[in-house]
Amino acid sequence: MKTTTLKTAAVIFAGALCAHAVSPGEVQKAIAAIKAVGPEGEGNAKASDAWLTLSKGGDDMLIPLLTAMNGASPMAANWLRGAVHTVADKGINSGHGLPTGAIEEWLRDTRNDPRARRLAYDLIKQVQPQRAEWLIKGMLNDPSVELRRDAVRNVLNDAKARSSTKLYQKALDHARDVDQIQTAVAELRKAGKTVDVPKQFGFLMDWQVVGPFDNAEKEGFARKYAPESKVNLKTAYDGKKDKVKWEAFTSEDQYGMVDINTVYGMEKGVTAYAFTEYEAKEARKAELRLGSKNAWKIWVNGKFIFGRDEYHRGMRIDQYRLPIQLQKGKNTILVKLCQDEQEKPWTKEWQFQLRVSDATGAAILAQNRKPTPAAALKPKPRKKR
Amino acid sequence: MKTRSTLALSLALSLSIQADNWTQFRGLDGASVSGDKLPTKLDKKNISWSVDLPGRGLSSPIVYGNKVFLSAASGPDQRRLHVICLNADTGKQIWERQFWATGRTMTHPKTCVAAPTPVCDGERVYVLYSSNDLICLDHDGNVKWLRGLTLDYPNASNSLGMSSSPIVIGDTLVVQVENDSESFAAGINVQTGVNRWKLDRPKAANWTSPTVAKSDGKYVAILQSSKGIHALNPRSGEEVWYFGGGASTIPSSTFAGDGVLYVPANGITALKPGSKTKDVKELWVSGQLKPGTSSPVVMGQNIFTVNSIGVLTCGDINGGKRLWQIRMKGKKFSATPVAAGGFLYAVNEEGLVQVIDVKGEEGEVISTLDLGETVLGTPSVARNSLFIRSDGRVWKIGS
Numbered sequence: 001m002k003t004t005t006l007k008t009a010a011v012i013f014a015g016a017l018c019a020h021a022v023s024p025g026e027v028q029k030a031i032a033a034i035k036a037v038g039p040e041g042e043g044n045a046k047a048s049d050a051w052l053t054l055s056k057g058g059d060d061m062l063i064p065l066l067t068a069m070n071g072a073s074p075m076a077a078n079w080l081r082g083a084v085h086t087v088a089d090k091g092i093n094s095g096h097g098l099p100t101g102a103i104e105e106w107l108r109d110t111r112n113d114p115r116a117r118r119l120a121y122d123l124i125k126q127v128q129p130q131r132a133e134w135l136i137k138g139m140l141n142d143p144s145v146e147l148r149r150d151a152v153r154n155v156l157n158d159a160k161a162r163s164s165t166k167l168y169q170k171a172l173d174h175a176r177d178v179d180q181i182q183t184a185v186a187e188l189r190k191a192g193k194t195v196d197v198p199k200q201f202g203f204l205m206d207w208q209v210v211g212p213f214d215n216a217e218k219e220g221f222a223r224k225y226a227p228e229s230k231v232n233l234k235t236a237y238d239g240k241k242d243k244v245k246w247e248a249f250t251s252e253d254q255y256g257m258v259d260i261n262t263v264y265g266m267e268k269g270v271t272a273y274a275f276t277e278y279e280a281k282e283a284r285k286a287e288l289r290l291g292s293k294n295a296w297k298i299w300v301n302g303k304f305i306f307g308r309d310e311y312h313r314g315m316r317i318d319q320y321r322l323p324i325q326l327q328k329g330k331n332t333i334l335v336k337l338c339q340d341e342q343e344k345p346w347t348k349e350w351q352f353q354l355r356v357s358d359a360t361g362a363a364i365l366a367q368n369r370k371p372t373p374a375a376a377l378k379p380k381p382r383k384k385r
Numbered sequence: 386m387k388t389r390s391t392l393a394l395s396l397a398l399s400l401s402i403q404a405d406n407w408t409q410f411r412g413l414d415g416a417s418v419s420g421d422k423l424p425t426k427l428d429k430k431n432i433s434w435s436v437d438l439p440g441r442g443l444s445s446p447i448v449y450g451n452k453v454f455l456s457a458a459s460g461p462d463q464r465r466l467h468v469i470c471l472n473a474d475t476g477k478q479i480w481e482r483q484f485w486a487t488g489r490t491m492t493h494p495k496t497c498v499a500a501p502t503p504v505c506d507g508e509r510v511y512v513l514y515s516s517n518d519l520i521c522l523d524h525d526g527n528v529k530w531l532r533g534l535t536l537d538y539p540n541a542s543n544s545l546g547m548s549s550s551p552i553v554i555g556d557t558l559v560v561q562v563e564n565d566s567e568s569f570a571a572g573i574n575v576q577t578g579v580n581r582w583k584l585d586r587p588k589a590a591n592w593t594s595p596t597v598a599k600s601d602g603k604y605v606a607i608l609q610s611s612k613g614i615h616a617l618n619p620r621s622g623e624e625v626w627y628f629g630g631g632a633s634t635i636p637s638s639t640f641a642g643d644g645v646l647y648v649p650a651n652g653i654t655a656l657k658p659g660s661k662t663k664d665v666k667e668l669w670v671s672g673q674l675k676p677g678t679s680s681p682v683v684m685g686q687n688i689f690t691v692n693s694i695g696v697l698t699c700g701d702i703n704g705g706k707r708l709w710q711i712r713m714k715g716k717k718f719s720a721t722p723v724a725a726g727g728f729l730y731a732v733n734e735e736g737l738v739q740v741i742d743v744k745g746e747e748g749e750v751i752s753t754l755d756l757g758e759t760v761l762g763t764p765s766v767a768r769n770s771l772f773i774r775s776d777g778r779v780w781k782i783g784s
Contacts, residue, residue, distance in 0.1 A: 039537050041579035044530040051528050074487040075533055078518075082528040085482050115485060149461065177461055293544070306539070310565040313544035313590065319491055 022057045030054045031068045034079045054083045059091035069116035098127050114144035140174045145360050152180050165191045176361040178317050198372045202355040202363025203256025207249045211272025212264050214240040215338045220271040221295050221309045227273040252375035260350040269341040275334050279367035280326040288322040291315050292352035295338035300324050311340040312347045407448045407767040410502035410550035415596045417682045419725040419766035424784045427754035433781040434476035439467050441776045442499030448767035449505050456512045458498035463490045468512050480526035488516035488535030492546030500548035515547040530578030540567035550594040554619035559606045563591035572622050582622030587612045591634040598640035601660035609638050626662040636676045641683035671705030679721040691718050709747040719761040736760045
């Protein structure tokens, strides 16, 4: 970490020495001001002055600006991105061009921020499109999802042109975006291949569910029912009408849909809980990726992660990305899923889909994952999700 | 703290400075009416220029002086946000800035992330996206400040997409971010991007845009929702008056030159604002004038509404009586028409621009121009020209 910091500082100073009318000290100070922006516009005034300082720089400022994106908050990264465009435009419009050699070297260092690397790639593409196309060929396994996407796109194009199952499989092995995975899967299935889609995505298929509890007038969302205090799979609870107890549920949907209606019938004004245990190979950062059109809350290892009380406005895979910390060994995941009382045709669904992935979207499979149910391996008519 | 007189001056400046420009959704004070002279016989020759855009959008272009500002979003999840500045005479790009979306970008397929129309004053351009990213640039593309409203307020989003367009009143930017989960409105300092005020709003999806109106000689921000109309002091956020009974959550209210607020509620409800709630007068209600997605337009003594299947209805602003109806060409309409010189300019979802002469006893479509692309965004008018955008292109149509 210390070496990286020193290296970053050295790059900043080196760039600043060449920048027009901006001293290394000014650059460092300006970047610090931008990185200090906080919530609700905090630090905006200082960042605005700092931004003007940085944008005065010549194209040698580009590497320091890109490097500054490492570890920057999403807001700070956007401030820096704006400066990159401004500085780059000056170089291009003046006919001076861009320092593509230095940018490419920076791009090749995969320790740099993935999104900033995509930005660096775009700068190269702007002035040397053929070079950019050549570079992308080597990025099929890149940590930047955006760079990887373009590389996978090329493989998919080749696969189509050559009707190559092997290339479709290669695309599937490297794809992270849902649309590209679905394209590859469809072609592989056409060719008679079996594709384990739930495993590819890492959807959690095996759950214990309990309910229904009351959610009349949507009040159940805020109400703390017993499973939120402690999950005991052998306990029965007072439900909306009767005693309710945990039941095993295994999704047979290729996209891991946990359809609560199939357990309790088409109930309205209700809530349910779904619980699963996830054995992690190692302690690590991960993401829970959720899709649902019902109101929901999620806890991991008893810690509340996030909740949202929106009903029937739409659903898709990876609709919500929730950063979590997995502990080595057993982790518990509890989902609360609320159904409202609307009676319109599009308000019937009471379901969610959840997967565990890394930041690029690659599945992180649990050690205790069971084989995918046979029904989930068979393609079903596509539903709008 | 500004004095009242200074505030009044800044309000007057910010509104008068817009006179020759089209600075926000529905243009001058959000009334959709222009004093420009537009062509009434449309032909391909009227297309001064058209320019490809780098991403999707249904926000309107806005025009200030010789610059056209647009928003767009690109990428598989529309996570790349674009602000584009074009030369109004030539269409040539002057600058483009890109940012990453920090909020959710999921929308219904029909709409998109670049749905809210930007707004500008004499110094800055303010661009809001469905992801609740709020970007402030000066007219040369320099970043003045940024906000990520979903980072600040994590449940402020709508999985169908957001579309409310912000407005500037004096030195305050008013944003309305309403949805089922975390609804609010805020008055934001245009210089720093920091909240002057923030109010909880009804927890319900709402796609309407705030409107500027005058109450008892003072400018107020009109916030419309399923609960009704709230008129706020734009600088403090304090309620000036409230009119209950509910209102539409898609078409927005129009404050016309006659000092009346035309609210899409029970068809159209005409309100005469007052200095307090008890002073607000309901002038009339007409269920015959119900709009679809587009907002009402007032020109002269007439009010015009368009329903979703292209029926144009003309009413009398003195009483709300329906005067005539015609069916325009095409079956789907989303955009609000604009009015200039006794003519309405409407564009249907298939991209057919229509000139409607509304000066006679009944409206008549007198000319059309097929742009050949889906158009959902409301046209803008400036420099005696229409500016219209699709998902992939913007056109300037002039004499």
